[in-house]
Amino acid sequence: MLPRGRPRALGAAALLLLLLLLGFLLFGGDLGCERRELGGRAGAPGCFPGQLMPRVPPDWRLRGAAALDGDPLAGPRDRNPSDCGPQPPLPPKCELLHVAIVCAGHNSSRDVITLVKSMLFYRKNPLHLHLVTDAVARNILEMLFHTWMVPAVRVSFYNADELKPQVSWIPNKHYSGLYGLMKLVLPSTLPAELARVIVLDTDITFASDIAELWALFAHFSDMQAIGLVENQSDWYLGNLWKNHRPWPALGRGFNTGVILLRLDRLRHAGWEQMWRLTARQELLTLPATSLADQDIFNAVIKEHPGLVQPLPCVWNVQLSDHTLAERCYSEASDLKVIHWNSPKKLRVKNKHVEFFRNFYLTFLAYDGNLLRRGLFGCPSQPPSGAEQLQQALAQLDEEDPCFEFRQQQLTVHRVHITFLPHEPPPSRPHDVTLVAQLSMDRLQMLEALCRHWPGPMSLALYLTDAEAQQFLRFVEASPVLAARQDVAYHVVYREGPLYPVNQLRNVALAQALTPYVFLSDIDFLPAYSLYDYLRASIEQLGLGSRRKAALVVPAFETLHYRFSFPRSKVELLALLDAGALYTFRYHEWPRGHAPTDYARWREAQAPYSVQWVADYEPYVVVPRDCPRYDPRFVGFGWNKVAHIMELDAQEFEFLVLPEAFTIHLPHAPSLDISHFRSSPTYRGCLQALKDEFHQDLSRHYGAAALKYLPALQQPWSPARGS
């Protein structure tokens, strides 16, 4: 029987060998790597070892460090992290990914938006952002995300001020201040049911899908709770300069700009006690943290090395001052995340910085509106208001000649309030904020305006994302503008063909923080004394408590760019008499300001009351809670007239101030006004908007609104000025 048995056994063994051989051929002899991709866990040989440093394959660390430094931990150079690492299995198509970011102040709020844009550009999963913010950042980001309306993105806010006591006892020298340290308390701050989160610094830019990063959670061993990339500088080796004493770390330590946190395991492991204990111990001999939370994370990891899962270097390419990142990126085929962790940020010196800067600038200038795209096949609750908006847009008739007007009125613009650092004015009962709106072509007015108006201003700027950056550089380069903390700039992002003038005015108006507002236009320069004079007048006239009034600031115009701005009413009248100044729109449209009664103003010594007349559109000072501008008026025409009409309907008294004046500077006609003049369709649409406005007025004010009917029915001449 042996002969029969043996061949069978031999046959089976041969088949087995063959299979093994086949397996070897098919999987390149690197089953470990393949297995990793399929979810290899603790102890499995492969790319994600279950234990710390001494077993970390060098592939996951600084490339080439071995060859350069003789690092005893390093292995052969011929294994590229990108050969092994770049294609972990992605999370299921619609899995919700959680991201936590600490963000405080105006500048970090701008940074975080660039980070979020890069993340949204590549993402294919629904995201839940957990934002730990101070009051400033919350105010900005709440409005931003509300108006951004990105599908499949949820945002939760956590109050950073409440967390301060938990970390303020730690002396800290890092530029991120107290807020950096707050990453330590995320396990107790984020909802108890949240098990995993990716934690990001605000100076991070994604160059790939965040789902690939999330997928690395699958490689944590049962004990591992913190995924980190090695620190790409020699900081923790303590040899950067003489007497440099860094906090303790394993080897080069880890960088905490990108963290994968298993919150559940950290809570279970007593993280809250653990890091506090370590920090207190180290602070017995070290004066302060140098790198904020990162020092403490590293010290804890040195004590509990089992907690950490090292991540591939491409997930946190660190462009710090002493960066060794080139060893990582020069051999990787694919960069995933760029980290601007130098205090110099984009101005860091690095021979490849231009490359990385281009990447960053991509998202800095990227039109965020384009990220409003949904995810195919992932049902998600639409952003608040998005469904009604979709329905309203769907009901529009594309063949309607006024389609563009209707569409523009419905457009929800992304709004970034207080785009630049801003100090709210102290609370003063008669204070006045100048309110205006502008686009890029009026930036050159800002310096002059600042010289003429020393008080608070609230300005809405209609810009693309790229223009917002130009604007930022413009302000930084101007000593006059950079010195003013009381000017609030609110960026409203461009979308659609028509200028949404009244929506812009409403944004600026809503952000004014004083009891009164001066509703101006950007091409006017007020009298140097106007700010003080208005406050004094408001007090003297007893506005608010006793009188419901709109204070009229008489308007003039010059036809010359450069002229000697009058220092007083006397000087102004002299220029007027000399023909160097005119009353506003004297040549084109005197009706707009005639009711101000310039002849009476010449002689007036005290405020005088004037009556509303059709087409009246003076510049006025009113309480902050005045009626909003009607947002249906987009492009050119009727935007101020309708507002003044509504003030009259609400029985505001128009009081002309005898010493107040403001002067219009010349500029080329806007595209909108050119369009209005040349297009009968444009004028027809404006008439339709006026009709609808009057219907609403009648609905609101009843028979009293009949008074405005003749004014609304009279068509405007194309010759009319703006």
Add this chain to the structure above:
Amino acid sequence: MLPRGRPRALGAAALLLLLLLLGFLLFGGDLGCERRELGGRAGAPGCFPGQLMPRVPPDWRLRGAAALDGDPLAGPRDRNPSDCGPQPPLPPKCELLHVAIVCAGHNSSRDVITLVKSMLFYRKNPLHLHLVTDAVARNILEMLFHTWMVPAVRVSFYNADELKPQVSWIPNKHYSGLYGLMKLVLPSTLPAELARVIVLDTDITFASDIAELWALFAHFSDMQAIGLVENQSDWYLGNLWKNHRPWPALGRGFNTGVILLRLDRLRHAGWEQMWRLTARQELLTLPATSLADQDIFNAVIKEHPGLVQPLPCVWNVQLSDHTLAERCYSEASDLKVIHWNSPKKLRVKNKHVEFFRNFYLTFLAYDGNLLRRGLFGCPSQPPSGAEQLQQALAQLDEEDPCFEFRQQQLTVHRVHITFLPHEPPPSRPHDVTLVAQLSMDRLQMLEALCRHWPGPMSLALYLTDAEAQQFLRFVEASPVLAARQDVAYHVVYREGPLYPVNQLRNVALAQALTPYVFLSDIDFLPAYSLYDYLRASIEQLGLGSRRKAALVVPAFETLHYRFSFPRSKVELLALLDAGALYTFRYHEWPRGHAPTDYARWREAQAPYSVQWVADYEPYVVVPRDCPRYDPRFVGFGWNKVAHIMELDAQEFEFLVLPEAFTIHLPHAPSLDISHFRSSPTYRGCLQALKDEFHQDLSRHYGAAALKYLPALQQPWSPARGS
């Protein structure tokens, strides 16, 4: 022995079973897919079968088609193409990928740039673009790529006009015209040593790395030569309407917007004969091709099904009028390539079109300068001129107060000549092109300019990529501008903080195609008669052959936006006397035009000669080959003065024309002029530039240049106008 033998055999069999089971568990029972990733070839069961349709797994075709249509070819729905497809092994890090595109005319040239931008954004490999172009596209794209200077991109051009005879015999009804058919002759047109190429239509947008597409070549069987995605409409089923008779195809047929071509195999298989034979045969019964090359490719494939390798649907998501693409994209986790293959392009009706449009708009508006990033670790020959440029930039001192000026002068701007369709003017010996430059804030001048100047114009526009699209829409919306085919618009892409005024002028000047040019500025409107008058004057004065002259067009200005433009010199003089017009810069800087001698001009009946004097900057008509503007003058100041000085140095006679005039319209001061006025540094830098200009002038003209020294040494007053 049996007992000994059997247990062994049994043991081996058990081990075998265990191994099989293990393999099943590890690889999800889908060894085929895994094998495919490792390069499975002909006949291997898996995702890339070696044979045609009946064995194509449904995963690679329209998703869900089976369930929807009862397609007998379809399999179960639970296999997602993206589960199987998204991670083929990428080509080696620095492998050169070849791409061929047929492109003709102005509009396709714009399209192809958007395609290339999307490709460059995601690419990580060096690319060689093979562009089959007509003369117009070649002219545009050669200049574009030359000035774009993208590292690791090579471009070769092939003359489409030479290929026309090879395909012009085929009757064709498709909107792509003859050019679409040229894809058929690529195997004989591209270099014989080129074995593989990806062929793309111009209406393609990439949403992923083209290397992933290139990787699919690895799955071709030995006989396969053409990789294609199934056509995502029912067109070839012939049931779209009554009596619809499409060309023959296998099932739904294939779409040729994205093709992987094994050129070597096609040449070997006698492709040239093959497609001609098939086309001739079909044309015996069919009147013409409806879908150009695609009909012929499909007919050939129907006859030779072994040639085709079907590709996953995500590599050509077709948004045609009758698209079924939703079946593909709604279940895929990842879209790779979007194809706008409706004649309606972005206006195609589709409930998800907004999503795709946002993707497209991303690259339409993308700042192409940001794509000038190199590839890490892939040595490649730098683009022509790039090395010298890098060296020059590296030698600049960032601390130099004039650093921004120096950097701006060295900047090579991307240039897109004839951005819109343009008819070159017929060759006429005395014809004149108006040459000017502008940025976005002067667009509203264009219509008026067209009304005043009925002749050819060459205009350089300084725009961002996003603004170039706004400009396009602006022209399309203007009947006046859209009607003019003799106005050439050249887009120079913005880069850097200072306006490169003279570089812009030089671009416009270089593209003027008539023997004479009128060097104007955008805020001037010429007399209605000027174009005719100049041509007559050039002829009468015998310029060129007999006299080397610069004809001076006297300049005036109005301070009002709207005024009645004088129809004659008599009317102009009346307005001048009435104070409604002034000589140009009368108030701010009369020296700039004083040498024109306005008093003499009033009375002049014939052209008169005037002498050059310091600061003279008239608007002149000169031969096209006049000296270029000095590109060192960026921002505000000295840009025209230096040019006129050089004309004088070259002994041009300044001849004032008695009936010529041009009038400047008012506008707000530019940011550059405001900067010049407020910044002593700015003025200091301008003086430094002037000194260097004079050194060059001396080098060129020797002692004769001494004449200009006093003019160059005198500092400019900040009050000076532009």
